[in-house]
Amino acid sequence: QVQLVESGGGxxxxxxxxxxxxTASGFIVDRYGIGRFRQxxxxxxxxxxxISSSDSGGIIDYADSVKDRFTISRDNAKNTVYLQMNSLxxxxxxxxxxxxxxxxxxxxxxxxxxxxxxxxxxGKGTLVTVSS
Numbered sequence: 001q002v003q004l005v006e007s008g009g010g011x012x013x014x015x016x017x018x019x020x021x022x023t024a025s026g027f028i029v030d031r032y033g034i035g036r037f038r039q040x041x042x043x044x045x046x047x048x049x050x051i052s053s054s055d056s057g058g059i060i061d062y063a064d065s066v067k068d069r070f071t072i073s074r075d076n077a078k079n080t081v082y083l084q085m086n087s088l089x090x091x092x093x094x095x096x097x098x099x100x101x102x103x104x105x106x107x108x109x110x111x112x113x114x115x116x117x118x119x120x121x122x123g124k125g126t127l128v129t130v131s132s
Contacts, residue, residue, distance in 0.1 A: 001120050002026035002058040004098050009126030012088055016130070021082040022098035022123060030074055034081040035102030035110035035117065038094035038128075047114035048096070049083060050107035061107045066092075088130045095125040 008020040022034060033052040039045045049072040052059040060072055071084040081098065099119040101107060109117050 003099075004100070004121055004123035006096065006123040006126040009096060009128045011129045011131065013132050014089060014130055016088050017084070017086045018088065018128060020085065020096055020126060020128070021080050023039070023078070023080045024085070025079070027100075028056075029074050029079045031080060033105075033107055033110075034072075034074070035097065035099050035101045035119070036072060036081075036083050036106065037110070037114060037117075038092075038095045039097070040091075040094040043094075045106055045114050046094075047110040047112070047117065050101060050110040051081060052101070052107050059113045060105060063111045088128075090130050092109075093128060093130050094129050097125045098123045 005023045012018050035050045036048045037045050039108045047063055048066055049062045049070055051072050053072055062073050072107045073082050092106055100121040
């Protein structure tokens with residue numbers, strides 16, 4: 001059974017850091033791309049970052065809003081994709097999700113056209129709150 005389980009969310013002060021995990025079961029995580037999304041209350045879903053499958057070169061992409069602050073990485077031994085979030089801002093407050101990225105979807109769709117992204121497998125999300 002394919003599952004994605006997110007963890008690592010919480011309350012952090014502006015300027016702080018969090019590391020989100022997206023752990024896969026039922027499949028080997030580096031054989032698929034993994035997209036990271038977020039959705040704030042009353043706002044559209046936003047594509048935050050993406051890492052393509054190893055066969056596709058492990059290409060990484062970020063939304064402009066998080067570039068230079070967030071880092072996505074993959075640990076194959078733990079079957080987990082991480083999202084390291086630094087210099088957090090109140091506007092980063094949202095529920096963060098991960099999803100598998102498989103053809104015809106690509107990482108470009110995640111960060112540039114998230115409204116057109118679809119996946120069979122999503123995690124249930126983890127809440128990140130950035131507030132003083």
